[in-house]
Amino acid sequence: MIYLRPWRAVPTERRLVCELILFFACLVIFSMTRATFAESLPPLKIVAFGTSLTARGGWQPALETGLSACLQRPVKVESVAKSGETSLWALTQVDRVVAAQPDIILIELYANDATLHRFVSLAQSRKNIGDILDQLQQRLPQARIIVMAMNPFSGLRGLIRPFVDSYVSAHQAEAEKRGLEFVDHRANWERLTADDLATAIPDGVHPQPDMASKIIAPELVKRIAGNNCGE
Template identity: 25%
Template structure:
């Protein structure tokens, strides 16, 4: 082999090394710019009654859909599963919670008890049912964001005090994240509710989602240790 051929081979080798290095650098930039995959997306299970299910509203205006949009607007890629069933009591929610864990949520937002209060069910029963739901969730490794509810005023003072107190007591006992009143800012506001005066309209749902979103973000961060 001539000296000229040897020099050409060395030059080609150097060029090949430079191309490989450039390719590797480009690959790093491409990977770093790739959006978060679905597998990395956080998932929130919203377990509740008609307030979660979206009674009287199209799917895109239901609480889970609006909360998901709000979280994304705040820069958090979170999927929110609609685990609401209209008419559910805390006992009904307890009866179906196990199979919902198949979705492998990173957080459970627990909104139940409104129908217990409307029906005048014993607060101790509501507390026991919610406690079992929390215990099942924690046993499955799913942290809980418990949302409180207030008893209807027509149930009387004693009932109201017993009912209203069970939520903060559960949050303290189990160390869960706690949002004191799910309907904060919306309850008893005619312009934010449907004709029945109990279920939020689209504007009401937007307020609920906007107010609770920071608590969801904090609960997710605490649950993942981030």
């Protein structure tokens, strides 16, 4: 006959050891199960839609890494962007964005509209972004759409965009009119000292990729994932 010793009769030290072993075993099993579940999830698809601030931005890998860590699932960011182009070009690229079937669309399309030599009026820019947003909402009703303002401009690149704030405001208004989100990254850039800002954006318009990753990606991670992610 096998005699089972009552659990309470086991010495306290031995009980503690057994309970700790059981706890850590459960923790390992939970972690493995969670990791396996995360790996089985399809990637979160994001399309970054914009100008050279996206095409040359360099912040996309940091967004993938940070967001994946927060959400515990794969994240893939694809760019539909071209340097020097305006919202008129973007109207011809909506099919490409839709074809990617993204879960989230990040949009910045005001920067070149605002340059004097491209002759895109404020009214035209506002109409274009409105048309783009309408098409995306109609064709991708489940997608989360976030319109963005990027970094401040300076030097000659700033001088040729004297009314850029008005273009930003117009795009923000069109987004908010449709119940869409708007993220303004400029305030985070402007927390840098003047010297640091000049170093971070040496040509007055295109941030260094490492600095763009530090400024833009965490803000987007927090906005998309919530729960204090990105801090």
